[in-house]
């Protein structure tokens with residue numbers, strides 16, 4: 559499962575939302591309002607990633623206010639709701655940020671993420687990803703989406719590059 563990443567130099571982490579930042583569940587109330595449940599340890603990891611001066615973006619097919627509030631609270635500026643193919647969205651984002659695909663990691667869980675995984679230097683999967691996503695990934699978490707998978711991924715990437723300790727300095 560562990561892939562040598564010392565030569566990768568990942569600068570940008572792309573996350574899918576449903577099934578990666580969440581367990582895939584969507585709460586719908588009687589008025590039709592949708593909410594989601596997030597993992598606080600994933601949130602800490604995202605803060606650590608930003609503290610390491612890395613870029614992060616969430617590319618989702620659904621979007622929604624709950625996700626926007628959560629990411630705003632964490633300081634994530636790039637939330638892109640993709641109405642079309644995620645691959646084109648990622649291509650545009652890489653150009654906009656000036657970051658090479660080989661220095662990018664994508665974490666996904668299901669087929670809409672597959673074209674993005676195939677584009678980048680370090681494709682990642684959550685533990686409960688579909689078989690196609692797991693097969694395309696160079697690394698997968700032991701935790702499921704919404705249950706600490708993002709924390710595990712960020713910790714793996716920052717420890718691989720020797721940046722974890724500094725990123726969490728002052729927190730522990």
Ligand SMILES: [Mg+2]
Nearest residue numbers: 574576577667
């Ligand atoms: Mg998903």
